[in-house]
Amino acid sequence: MIYQRSSALFAEAKKYIPGGVNSPVRAFKAVGGDPIFVKKAKGAYLFDEDGNKLIDYIASWGPLILGHAYEPVIKAVVEKAQNGTSFGMPTEIETELAKLAISMVPNMDKIRFVNSGTEACMSAVRLARGYTGKDKIIKFAGCYHGHSDSFLIQAGSGAVTFGSPNSPGVTQGTAKDTLLAAYNDLAGVKELVQANKGELAAIIIEPIAGNMGCIVPTDEFIKGLREICTQENILLIFDEVMTGFRLGKGGAQEVLNIKADIVTYGKVIGGGLPVGAFAARTEIMDYLAPDGPVYQAGTLSGNPLAMSAGLAMLTELNNAPEVFKSLAEKTAYLHKGIGKVLTEKNVPHQINRFGSMISVHFTDEPVVDFASSAKGDNDTFKKYFHGLLERGIYLPPSAFESYFLNDALSYEDLDATINALKEIDL
Numbered sequence: 001m002i003y004q005r006s007s008a009l010f011a012e013a014k015k016y017i018p019g020g021v022n023s024p025v026r027a028f029k030a031v032g033g034d035p036i037f038v039k040k041a042k043g044a045y046l047f048d049e050d051g052n053k054l055i056d057y058i059a060s061w062g063p064l065i066l067g068h069a070y071e072p073v074i075k076a077v078v079e080k081a082q083n084g085t086s087f088g089m090p091t092e093i094e095t096e097l098a099k100l101a102i103s104m105v106p107n108m109d110k111i112r113f114v115n116s117g118t119e120a121c122m123s124a125v126r127l128a129r130g131y132t133g134k135d136k137i138i139k140f141a142g143c144y145h146g147h148s149d150s151f152l153i154q155a156g157s158g159a160v161t162f163g164s165p166n167s168p169g170v171t172q173g174t175a176k177d178t179l180l181a182a183y184n185d186l187a188g189v190k191e192l193v194q195a196n197k198g199e200l201a202a203i204i205i206e207p208i209a210g211n212m213g214c215i216v217p218t219d220e221f222i223k224g225l226r227e228i229c230t231q232e233n234i235l236l237i238f239d240e241v242m243t244g245f246r247l248g249k250g251g252a253q254e255v256l257n258i259k260a261d262i263v264t265y266g267k268v269i270g271g272g273l274p275v276g277a278f279a280a281r282t283e284i285m286d287y288l289a290p291d292g293p294v295y296q297a298g299t300l301s302g303n304p305l306a307m308s309a310g311l312a313m314l315t316e317l318n319n320a321p322e323v324f325k326s327l328a329e330k331t332a333y334l335h336k337g338i339g340k341v342l343t344e345k346n347v348p349h350q351i352n353r354f355g356s357m358i359s360v361h362f363t364d365e366p367v368v369d370f371a372s373s374a375k376g377d378n379d380t381f382k383k384y385f386h387g388l389l390e391r392g393i394y395l396p397p398s399a400f401e402s403y404f405l406n407d408a409l410s411y412e413d414l415d416a417t418i419n420a421l422k423e424i425d426l
């Protein structure tokens with residue numbers, strides 16, 4: 001396939017936008033080459049600026065679970081736009097989406113809408129600190145909770161007691177309040193909790209991780225976290241920005257049968273428009289301004305266009321929850337097909353999957369945390385990625401990202417993907 005116009009557009013974009021993109025992963029740094037510029041999309045397909053048609057496995061990094069330009073969502077947004085795009089005043093549709101979202105997920109009484117997953121997680125941590133009166137949090141290496149300062153932390157030399165910034169601009173002061181643990185390592189978490197007794201406001205986790213590939217927590221680990229949090233008066237924050245309204249109506253809380261104290265949402269809840277949200281029981285949410293002392297606000301929060309897209313999307317999922325099963329079946333089919341081809345080619349690999357999230361890792365060892373995910377062979381990944389791209393299949397341009405299947409993908413699309421893989425020299 002030819003990607004000439006995309007390359008020219010990228011060269012032009014780089015003159016005016018840092019790195020030519022508005023979010024780094026789009027720039028293809030991990031895989032090399034120039035990114036694809038999209039002209040339009042419909043269902044499971046992207047149509048790029050060179051006139052190529054690509055089968056899409058990222059669905060805008062998750063939101064478009066029912067496929068691109070999904071009719072009920074587009075209709076809702078277009079109709080809403082006729083009446084004005086933003087008021088900075090309350091609108092009925094905010095309550096409608098809040099009511100529906102809360103009815104679909106377990107254990108949540110109230111929800112606050114923001115504009116992104118980053119904002120949702122940042123606000124959830126502030127709320128947890130305000131509610132508990134404690135400062136420190138634990139996060140897991142390889143989990144991504146957006147780009148706010150508290151989360152851009154890596155293990156420091158004294159990792160057991162504090163982290164260190166992993167981006168210039170994040171202060172040591174901020175880093176000292178974020179402690180790092182390894183995913184699926186309950187003993188490590190217990191150690192941190194003991195060493196920081198009485199100081200921890202929250203443990204934040206992607207309950208099914210998607211930012212180091214797809215990583216599933218062991219039963220012992222996730223139940224253990226819940227127990228520790230309850231015992232030690234620490235709030236358990238589930239970051240369901242990826243998993244919420246994707247793994248099932250009630251997201252990871254439902255499928256893992258674990259109740260979190262605060263849950264953050266993004267992606268699907270906005271139906272492809274910029275929406276994030278965080279939710280909790282009333283006693284926690286009442287700490288939030290204007291009722292409580294914890295400040296949080298937004299000019300465009302609860303924006304009517306964004307709410308209309310979210311409402312149309314959640315209404316569809318609520319009325320036809322069998323889609324979650326159909327998506328999981330398609331993902332299992334893809335898993336089997338890719339696994340068979342890679343085994344026949346004698347390429348060492350692991351495939352991780354949960355519901356409609358899946359990732360392929362080029363390593364011999366099970367991938368259970370960031371360290372094991374980082375052992376994947378990136379040269380093989382690059383060949384795999386570019387080989388498929390050449391054949392019209394668009395995967396996440398990084399080995400650390402989960403694929404997000406959308407229900408517009410047909411079994412013919414999945415077969416085309418598996419067959420394309422057969423042709424690639426890895």
Ligand SMILES: Cc1ncc(COP(=O)(O)O)c(C=O)c1O
Pocket residue numbers: 061115116117118119121144145146147206210211239240241242266267276
């Ligand atoms: C689990 C998780 N949390 C938070 C975020 C941040 O969301 P956003 O990019 O909307 O700020 C992401 C983004 O991919 C995510 O995957």
